[in-house]
Amino acid sequence: MFPPRYAAFERLVTQARPTAGLGRLCFGLISVAFVYILLVQGVFALAQAVMTADGYLAFVAAIERGETAFGTLAILILMGGMAAGVLVAVELVHKRSFFGLFGPLGPMLEQFRCVTRAIAGLMALFVVVTLLIDRQGVVAGMPLGTWLMFLPLTLLGLLIQVAAEELVFRGYFQSQLAARFQSPLVWLVVPSAIFALLHYHPEALGGNAWLAVGWAFAFGLAAADLTARTGTLGPALAMHLVNNFVALGLLSIQGELSGLSLWHLPYGPGDEVALRAQMPSEFLIILIYWLSARLALRV
Template identity: 40%
Template structure:
């Protein structure tokens, strides 16, 4: 396989995947990973509903909306079952160890901290510089003291969630496809499109659903590029982590996944005009984060 010079590092991730790069193995692996994820999730949720007893219907509504810290921890940490599913698929179908999908451990740690450092600085600058609201004052969602007490566990829960998605899309699917197909149109675009489908929620986003799904597709393409340049999943995990920390722990939408946020935005996901007005800002910040991560891993 002839790789673009910028993507030479991708070979470190692809070499272990080549012996079992058949498409039918990938499909079987995805079925197994999905089965593990669904079975574990169903078992956990049924156990929680049984524990709640008569309060189960109310608890279910809270869990679906993610309006309390406990509900958010359950939702975010449940993504660990996705990582487990990929690990099982790698072992059963591809005879591969899970660490191979992450890349070299020392390089992974170095790139993770380098990208996180530069993204933290960028986010701090954005919070310090005007404007200081989103067209209307932000609404306090919990006290600063309570938020800080929960913050260590909250950061861990978000990390579990984003790393699971990166392991599945930019790790397992991208690596197995790239080991089989030379063209980035396959190994970059297919995982990105699947990622976008997973973010298509017309029942919540209304007329903005397509634009939000497109945002996810572009995000997937940029994370695929980062992974191929870096030779580890660390930069993609770091960018995804900072994006979700901002959207889940700092300023969340009031009608969805707000249980751990310090503030909630002055508009909801169903507010078509307000969300549409902020989507270009999100696209712009996504590009800035991608470029900053590329700079960080060149050092």
């Protein structure tokens, strides 16, 4: 039995118990990665087949840099390939329902709505304060009219990306580990650590690469805890979506994945000093997310 605070997690774990072996889980995770890579490579192969040589090179460059609206959207949508990988893993390897990874639909949607409402206002206030404090440094990104035109696609792309990541790490990986191990130290920490290590990009972040890993680990722990407390992906999805909308759609750093943002901060990923100075507030934001979600849901 799980601790009382995680009793609702049985909603996700019960269906994972019949196929809780570690060997099967490892094979499932390999399947997720294989399907994702296969789909991404398939998209590039198709693009190469239908585009001119120059058009294909421009297509690849846009996705590699993610500095344009098209490039950023393409990156977000391609992340959806991970969800397809999870579908293959759970249906074929574990013989469990893909949609069951979200938890009961009604509670999931209600928790998603509740947490979104709780933290969206706080993040709007954060953006306003940032703009007021650093109004000389913040520069315009997309023109407002263009940004509004792209807004539905931005939200769709972000929803695809965050849903894919939450399905892999919280819906699938965490619940399968919990079916095998009783200790929360295992099924909270291990998926969060893997999630964090995938954010290690020293070529872009330089000396701050491990700080970014630490941030991602804290974020993963918060999302994992909320998933276990509520028994659905709703709160983690809401937290992830609001966070990424602010970071990619409202107020992004310059450079990679900045193509959909309304404003840009006056530095890019290579500015180690500015990024390091920003990190304490980023960790504080995770704590605010987590506490706000728990207060809103009373969990």
